[in-house]
């Protein structure tokens with residue numbers, strides 16, 4: 046079981062604890078959800094290349110986030126799918142916590158950046 050906290054303001058970004066999902070069960074199908082709500086897989090177990098450091102992949106309904114204020118980051122074919130920059134920020138502060146895959150080219154998921162989150166509360 047895992048929890049994600051913003052490493053700047055200590056806000057917990059998931060509601061329920063997130064548990065590991067068997068990466069052989071993921072759905073590598075365009076526009077399908079990569080994995081169920083409440084689960085995570087390690088990004089290195091999935092055949093997707095990121096231009097930024099991404100450690101965990103989760104369902105977009107497993108975590109709370111806001112879109113980055115820099116709208117130029119939100120490009121993709123028909124939805125946000127920028128894998129070269131972080132596009133999601135903490136729901137409480139402006140700390141960059143991850144990116145989202147939401148267009149027709151890849152499965153849909155949220156990627157969590159190890160630089161923006163902590164697995165333990167900071168205080």
Ligand SMILES: [Zn+2]
Nearest residue numbers: 122123148149
């Ligand atoms: Zn498209």
Ligand SMILES: [Zn+2]
Nearest residue numbers: 051054135138
């Ligand atoms: Zn925060």
